[in-house]
Amino acid sequence: MTDRAEPPTAVRFARVSRHYGEVRAADDLSFEIADGEFFSLLGPSGSGKTTCLRLIAGFEQPTAGEIFVHGRAMAGVPPYERDVNTVFQDYALFPHMTVADNVAYGPMIKGVPREERMREAAAMLEMVALGGLGGRKPSQLSGGQRQRVALARALINRPKVLLLDEPLGALDLKLREQMQVELKAIQRRVGITFVYVTHDQGEALSMSDRIAVFDRGRIEQIGTATDIYEHPASAFVAGFVGVSNLVAAEVAAAITGASATFSIRPEKIRIERPEAAVPEGHCAVGGRIESVLYLGANTRYAIALDHGGELTVLDQNREEQTGLADRRVGAPVKLVWNRRHIQTIGARPPAP
Amino acid sequence: MSAAAPAIGMPSAWRRVSTALYLRPGLVLFLLLTPPMLWLGIVYLGSLFALLAQSFFYIDGFTGQVVREVTLATYAELFTAANIGIIWRTAGMAASVTIACAIIAFPIAYYMARYATMRTKALFYLAVMLPLWSSYLVRVYAWKLILAKEGIITWLAEHLGFAWLLDGLLSIDVIGGPSLSASYIGTFLVFVYIWIPYMILPIEAALERVPRSLVEASADLGAKPRATFRKVILPLAIPGVAAGSIFTFSLTLGDYIIPGIIGNSRPFIGMAVLQHQGTAGNIPMAAAFAVVPIVIMGIYLTVAKRLGAFDAL
Amino acid sequence: MRSRPNAKASPRAGGTAGWPLTLGAVAGLLFLHVPLAFILLYAFSTEEKSFVFPPPGLTLKWFAVVWERDDIWRAMWLSVRVASISTLMALILGTLAAMALYRSRFFGKEVVSLLILLPIALPGIVTGISLRSAFNLLDMPFSYWTIVLGHATFCIVVVYNNVVARLRRSSPALIEASMDLGANSFQTFRHVVLPNVATALLAGGMLAFALSFDEIIVTTFTAGQQTTLPIWMLTELVRPRQRPVTNVVAVFVVAITFLPILGAYYLTRDTHESGGSGK
Numbered sequence: 001m002t003d004r005a006e007p008p009t010a011v012r013f014a015r016v017s018r019h020y021g022e023v024r025a026a027d028d029l030s031f032e033i034a035d036g037e038f039f040s041l042l043g044p045s046g047s048g049k050t051t052c053l054r055l056i057a058g059f060e061q062p063t064a065g066e067i068f069v070h071g072r073a074m075a076g077v078p079p080y081e082r083d084v085n086t087v088f089q090d091y092a093l094f095p096h097m098t099v100a101d102n103v104a105y106g107p108m109i110k111g112v113p114r115e116e117r118m119r120e121a122a123a124m125l126e127m128v129a130l131g132g133l134g135g136r137k138p139s140q141l142s143g144g145q146r147q148r149v150a151l152a153r154a155l156i157n158r159p160k161v162l163l164l165d166e167p168l169g170a171l172d173l174k175l176r177e178q179m180q181v182e183l184k185a186i187q188r189r190v191g192i193t194f195v196y197v198t199h200d201q202g203e204a205l206s207m208s209d210r211i212a213v214f215d216r217g218r219i220e221q222i223g224t225a226t227d228i229y230e231h232p233a234s235a236f237v238a239g240f241v242g243v244s245n246l247v248a249a250e251v252a253a254a255i256t257g258a259s260a261t262f263s264i265r266p267e268k269i270r271i272e273r274p275e276a277a278v279p280e281g282h283c284a285v286g287g288r289i290e291s292v293l294y295l296g297a298n299t300r301y302a303i304a305l306d307h308g309g310e311l312t313v314l315d316q317n318r319e320e321q322t323g324l325a326d327r328r329v330g331a332p333v334k335l336v337w338n339r340r341h342i343q344t345i346g347a348r349p350p351a352p
Numbered sequence: 353m354s355a356a357a358p359a360i361g362m363p364s365a366w367r368r369v370s371t372a373l374y375l376r377p378g379l380v381l382f383l384l385l386t387p388p389m390l391w392l393g394i395v396y397l398g399s400l401f402a403l404l405a406q407s408f409f410y411i412d413g414f415t416g417q418v419v420r421e422v423t424l425a426t427y428a429e430l431f432t433a434a435n436i437g438i439i440w441r442t443a444g445m446a447a448s449v450t451i452a453c454a455i456i457a458f459p460i461a462y463y464m465a466r467y468a469t470m471r472t473k474a475l476f477y478l479a480v481m482l483p484l485w486s487s488y489l490v491r492v493y494a495w496k497l498i499l500a501k502e503g504i505i506t507w508l509a510e511h512l513g514f515a516w517l518l519d520g521l522l523s524i525d526v527i528g529g530p531s532l533s534a535s536y537i538g539t540f541l542v543f544v545y546i547w548i549p550y551m552i553l554p555i556e557a558a559l560e561r562v563p564r565s566l567v568e569a570s571a572d573l574g575a576k577p578r579a580t581f582r583k584v585i586l587p588l589a590i591p592g593v594a595a596g597s598i599f600t601f602s603l604t605l606g607d608y609i610i611p612g613i614i615g616n617s618r619p620f621i622g623m624a625v626l627q628h629q630g631t632a633g634n635i636p637m638a639a640a641f642a643v644v645p646i647v648i649m650g651i652y653l654t655v656a657k658r659l660g661a662f663d664a665l
Numbered sequence: 666m667r668s669r670p671n672a673k674a675s676p677r678a679g680g681t682a683g684w685p686l687t688l689g690a691v692a693g694l695l696f697l698h699v700p701l702a703f704i705l706l707y708a709f710s711t712e713e714k715s716f717v718f719p720p721p722g723l724t725l726k727w728f729a730v731v732w733e734r735d736d737i738w739r740a741m742w743l744s745v746r747v748a749s750i751s752t753l754m755a756l757i758l759g760t761l762a763a764m765a766l767y768r769s770r771f772f773g774k775e776v777v778s779l780l781i782l783l784p785i786a787l788p789g790i791v792t793g794i795s796l797r798s799a800f801n802l803l804d805m806p807f808s809y810w811t812i813v814l815g816h817a818t819f820c821i822v823v824v825y826n827n828v829v830a831r832l833r834r835s836s837p838a839l840i841e842a843s844m845d846l847g848a849n850s851f852q853t854f855r856h857v858v859l860p861n862v863a864t865a866l867l868a869g870g871m872l873a874f875a876l877s878f879d880e881i882i883v884t885t886f887t888a889g890q891q892t893t894l895p896i897w898m899l900t901e902l903v904r905p906r907q908r909p910v911t912n913v914v915a916v917f918v919v920a921i922t923f924l925p926i927l928g929a930y931y932l933t934r935d936t937h938e939s940g941g942s943g944k
Contacts, residue, residue, distance in 0.1 A: 079844040092838035370849035384765035388758040399795035406798040459689030486922030494700035497716035606788020
């Protein structure tokens with residue numbers, strides 16, 4: 001391999017498409033995943049993210065374009081000859097084998113002698129905190145434990161890229177949060193590229209180095225969590241990742257002076273008295289409180305704007321409230337936010 | 353790759369074949385399907401066509417040789433009064449056996465599906481399945497010795513004082529006879545006995561699929577148990593009955609062993625087929641006769657499909 | 666196997682059945698099984714010319730007679746050979762068909778499934794006379810193989826049903842997981858597919874064996890002068906010689922066919938895969 005300053009590319013999609021008849025599961029996708037990166041494919045179900053994963057794994061072949069894994073073209077390479085392993089959504093543990101045999105499956109196929117591969121498997125199980133459970137059958141494990149076995153089984157081959165297909169989808173909330181932290185820690189320790197498919201934006205934001213947001217077979221935006229959240233490139237991204245206010249062009253003209261649709265995050269907006277002064281570099285718009293929803297840490301307000309339309313505002317319930325004191329339904333307010341939080345939305349219209 | 357991990361057991365040739373196949377799922381499908389399709393296509397479909405072909409040949413009355421010329425002569429001969437009688441007799445028997453099976457099977461299936469505990473249900477299931485799969489001939493034979501003139505039924509009738517009933521039954525014109533084992537009653541009894549497992553299982557499966565909540569809903573809406581049974585359970589069991597009836601009807605239609613062993617030796621379709629191909633050597637006639645149950649079943653299946661029988665199979 | 670709660674949980678909460686229903690159900694079961702008891706009883710009868718009840722006396726000598734009878738042993742041996750080879754062929758062909766059909770969709774799939782089902786959907790006599798017609802057209806002499814040809818044909822669907830049910834229940838991701846971990850198609854078959862369908866295969870094979878061992882309707886048309894055990898029995902039924910001898914053989918036939926069916930039931934009882942469709 002040639003010496004390069006840049007981290008080498010782990011996965012590269014070059015104009016890849018996967019069509020099923022009329023359905024375009026993946027449509028002309030080009031992107032790169034760097035080596036050692038935690039890369040998430042985020043999108044609603046049917047957006048093409050799982051198809052991308054299956055294309056990398058080799059379970060499906062692209063109808064057009066080419067996929068490279070560490071520089072090697074993958075066309076015509078079956079899954080068992082790709083240096084890539086997968087953690088399946090339903091774990092796909094072999095029900096007729098013990099946990100240890102499951103984990104040792106990869107080495108067994110490679111012909112590693114039994115004793116040695118059992119040692120390796122035990123070490124892997126230790127790493128995912130399942131030491132001592134090697135003798136059980138998968139059916140005797142809890143969901144969270146099966147998930148760890150699947151992870152150990154996929155990592156034992158030391159793949160160059162690990163693919164994870166909504167691995168935490170079947171777990172309950174507490175366990176999911178705990179596993180998120182662990183997965184991230186394991187990824188850092190083994191230093192393998194993780195390609196992570198999820199429809200849970202919170203999961204993607206908290207774990208990923210970079211995120212690709214999918215919609216209808218296309219990538220809407222690729223960027224870091226902050227990029228995606230703070231500067232959504234399209235109305236779809238703004239709406240899918242977090243909650244966002246989308247201000248239509250006509251209303252926008254009245255607020256900012258520019259007739260362009262923009263998005264503004266609810267937590268960036270302050271609620272002030274109607275007569276409050278507007279600081280330098282800020283926008284302001286008058287309105288009336290439509291509803292108040294107390295959420296514990298936050299309160300969510302719906303504000304009907306004087307110019308028409310509605311904005312959602314999220315306000316933290318701090319000890320001392322700033323701005324407007326009287327926040328009953330019907331109270332007149334002035335909404336104020338810094339202009340830099342305005343994200344003008346590109347040409348693509350939202351999904352029909 | 354380290355020296356410890358050579359690909360043992362599987363030479364690379366296998367891997368290459370595997371890869372070639374993996375990239376051509378259509379070829380894999382073709383390779384998998386070819387042997388069974390060749391077998392069924394040649395052996396089975398081929399035979400069915402042979403049957404059809406034979407039915408259009410005829411037998412030379414003089415030489416007793418099959419003449420391989422296409423003609424409808426054999427079919428014309430099929431529709432003589434005697435043969436029509438055979439066909440009606442068989443169809444009538446098939447219909448009455450089917451009805452009797454449905455009546456006897458229903459309570460068993462109903463009990464299995466709704467009231468039996470796990471254990472009793474397993475017991476029932478096994479008890480129904482064993483005779484379905486095995487010992488056909490033995491079970492027919494069992495009835496030969498039960499129904500024999502000197503057998504247990506006669507003995508019981510004499511000792512329990514219902515000999516008059518037995519004699520009365522046997523003296524009825526068409527269905528009676530010298531003994532139970534030489535009468536239509538006997539034939540009918542054995543048919544019902546042999547085919548009843550085929551009726552129990554589909555009805556049980558259909559009843560099993562009636563959600564308990566549906567029954568409760570009906571009760572909740574004020575229906576008395578009897579009304580619930582009539583308005584909810586029975587209609588939902590109909591596909592099961594229809595599915596079971598396909599078996600009982602088809603099996604009775606084609607059977608030649610039972611009426612040959614138990615009965616008054618007036619022929620059924622199956623016996624006619626056997627006789628024509630065997631002693632008479634008239635294979636065209638046997639073939640034409642065998643087409644009859646196929647046609648009847650074709651009509652029957654069309655009706656059964658309307659009743660939803662295929663969902664309950 | 667993966668943990669699966671018993672597929673057909675009994676709706677036990679429904680209270681108890683009324684006595685007429687219970688009586689009906691129990692009477693139905695007795696109706697099914699009591700006749701077989703008489704076969705057993707008459708195997709010990711001292712009366713050999715008729716089925717007189719009650720038997721005048723009981724004896725074990727008929728078992729010894731059967732032991733000495735060459736014709737029975739020959740018929741038995743032929744039946745065992747036919748059933749074994751038919752089962753083996755059905756196992757291969759049925760498994761191939763199941764693997765081809767369980768997940769794929771293609772034009773004509775319905776026709777293919779129908780073709781597999783047809784041999785048991787049509788009355789046995791149709792299969793029998795069809796084969797007979799074909800042998801006649803081809804001037805094929807009757808032999809061991811003509812019997813096998815017929816038996817294997819209707820046994821395919823038994824194996825097919827069992828294997829396809831098992832394949833449908835196991836996660837399709839298992840095969841992908843195996844390939845993902847480096848196993849090629851053959852290794853995947855050997856290490857993942859085969860162990861997963863093994864019990865279904867065994868169950869299907871046992872049922873096929875029982876079915877073939879017991880078969881008479883088709884066999885009559887394909888055996889010619891050969892005598893399988895059921896044909897031997899049929900001859901005895903039509904022209905009885907020593908009736909208790911037939912009974913002893915009948916008892917053995919019941920035992921030989923019941924055992925594999927019981928085995929098949931226990932191998933697949935979680936799902937009742939093997940029930941439903943019969944001969």
